[in-house]
Amino acid sequence: MVRRLLLVAALAVGWAQAAPPKHDMAAMWSAQQAVARPLAVAVAFDDAGRLWLARVESGRLKVAQSEDNGRHFTWPVTVNALPETIAAEGESRPQIAVAADGTVHVLWNIALAKPYTGHVRYSRSTDGGRSFSAPVTVNDDRAEISHRFPALLVAGKRVLIAWLDARERQAALAAGEKFAGASLYVTESTDGGASFGANRRFAAHSCECCRLAVAWRGNEAMAFWRQVFDGNVRDFALADLSEPGQLMRASDDDWRIDGCPHHGGALAADGQGGLHLVWFTQGQARQGLFYRRYDGQKFSAPYKFGNDAAQAGHPAVVATGRTITVAWLEYDGQANRVWTMQSRDGGRHWVQARSMASSEGTVDYPILLNRQGKPWLVWHSEREGLRAMAVAK
Amino acid sequence: MRRLLRFGLMLLALSAGWALAGAPKPFAADTPAELAKRFAGKPYLLAFWSVDCPHCQGELELFARLLREQPDLPVLLVSVDAPELAPQVTARLAELGLGNADNWQFADARAARLRFAIDRQWRGELPRSYWFDAAHRVQGVSGAVSEMALRHWLKSGSD
Numbered sequence: 240m241v242r243r244l245l246l247v248a249a250l251a252v253g254w255a256q257a258a259p260p261k262h263d264m265a266a267m268w269s270a271q272q273a274v275a276r277p278l279a280v281a282v283a284f285d286d287a288g289r290l291w292l293a294r295v296e297s298g299r300l301k302v303a304q305s306e307d308n309g310r311h312f313t314w315p316v317t318v319n320a321l322p323e324t325i326a327a328e329g330e331s332r333p334q335i336a337v338a339a340d341g342t343v344h345v346l347w348n349i350a351l352a353k354p355y356t357g358h359v360r361y362s363r364s365t366d367g368g369r370s371f372s373a374p375v376t377v378n379d380d381r382a383e384i385s386h387r388f389p390a391l392l393v394a395g396k397r398v399l400i401a402w403l404d405a406r407e408r409q410a411a412l413a414a415g416e417k418f419a420g421a422s423l424y425v426t427e428s429t430d431g432g433a434s435f436g437a438n439r440r441f442a443a444h445s446c447e448c449c450r451l452a453v454a455w456r457g458n459e460a461m462a463f464w465r466q467v468f469d470g471n472v473r474d475f476a477l478a479d480l481s482e483p484g485q486l487m488r489a490s491d492d493d494w495r496i497d498g499c500p501h502h503g504g505a506l507a508a509d510g511q512g513g514l515h516l517v518w519f520t521q522g523q524a525r526q527g528l529f530y531r532r533y534d535g536q537k538f539s540a541p542y543k544f545g546n547d548a549a550q551a552g553h554p555a556v557v558a559t560g561r562t563i564t565v566a567w568l569e570y571d572g573q574a575n576r577v578w579t580m581q582s583r584d585g586g587r588h589w590v591q592a593r594s595m596a597s598s599e600g601t602v603d604y605p606i607l608l609n610r611q612g613k614p615w616l617v618w619h620s621e622r623e624g625l626r627a628m629a630v631a632k
Numbered sequence: 633m634r635r636l637l638r639f640g641l642m643l644l645a646l647s648a649g650w651a652l653a654g655a656p657k658p659f660a661a662d663t664p665a666e667l668a669k670r671f672a673g674k675p676y677l678l679a680f681w682s683v684d685c686p687h688c689q690g691e692l693e694l695f696a697r698l699l700r701e702q703p704d705l706p707v708l709l710v711s712v713d714a715p716e717l718a719p720q721v722t723a724r725l726a727e728l729g730l731g732n733a734d735n736w737q738f739a740d741a742r743a744a745r746l747r748f749a750i751d752r753q754w755r756g757e758l759p760r761s762y763w764f765d766a767a768h769r770v771q772g773v774s775g776a777v778s779e780m781a782l783r784h785w786l787k788s789g790s791d
Binding site: 354355448496499500502519526547548549550552570575 | 748
């Protein structure tokens, strides 16, 4: 009997050791967020032409500034004293904006323990970047669900934050209903970020893993994002987030996909009422990278760019007067390369594309900025570090 | 006692099986060409997934079900997660009962490089599947594949 019991005990131990490890999605998610190379940076030029940089190091968002277009940076100032699991890769990116009065606004995403969950965090500096306010969580729903992919728009004392939020989705699923994608949420401050209004749901059924693109058109906070239209069609929408209202369909590519492309678009305003949109699709109607202009009444025909046989993707756009500059990423089998193309007539005609920089290691998306009326490209790569360069007209 | 012994032997066999079902094989830039050789004149399916892709999880459950019905289906599962995530990938596969499937994982954190070797046009959206027929004409699909489409593919390949 004793022998039999011992045998059973031995077998039980053997069983415990041999059983496949229980799949712990939470641990897995955390590990993924922790090892993700934090290549995604946030950059902005202030009115004086200083380059501001926010990047993640060991769970802290750090802000530095450069007087010489990124060749040298000041010693970085830590925003969050307590380390957080900050998402900083691909579509999930920190944000930085410098207001005309010098207030520095930063926004980022922390990953929570459960997979695909996060909170949106905000802080500001009112002393020229020497110190930052204690971070606050922007989403007023604190459930351990997705509040992610935040975008930031600053003009004077107005600070508008938009993000993708899963609370509606969660409620629908709990009620046994289906829900496509996530929802687009907004909150706004009118006192320079000292306080924010209530969270406001702007639209349901955004695609859940593609970054938002935002730009001011006068007082309108315009957003351009991938939306789930009827039939699981993940095309783009355009809307003014500052007022509750309707979204417009901004692309009719007919990309039916039961998955998330992880591939948001970009948006720029030209100061004369024109909006400039770039995006990626693999729809029935068209495939690849496209540009189109919106003049407030109608959209121009989609204009195709980039080499499909080199994974052309992750486009950026900036408007400097009538000059429109577009940048994107390609991989040619040897190196990642940033290409740019320009239009001098507000997006009607385009000059031949040219290669701006390359890297053979891992790379971030290209970023385009307006530096005192001139287009600049900023690109972060593992091997070369941060590179900033003027895009000649 | 004999029943207990038989039970014990079964457990030993099972644990040996699990021990053999180790980490996924490294998927490198030359792997697509090797697979084409290995499956010369035969169809196969390459299915790409990652641990942080919500839409991939349902598709993996579907593969687990199909492989339980027909363990010799020519289905290769490839995780595009960075190499340091191997423990997480292995754990997920084990939980789905896919530990013994033909598993692979990207061997280079530069995913663009490996995607280029598979399909120059693939921007990385997931899930992503490639069906090679017996003549190795390839059909690529982005997004979760329906069970009907999968069964149709697999059936057309075995005819």
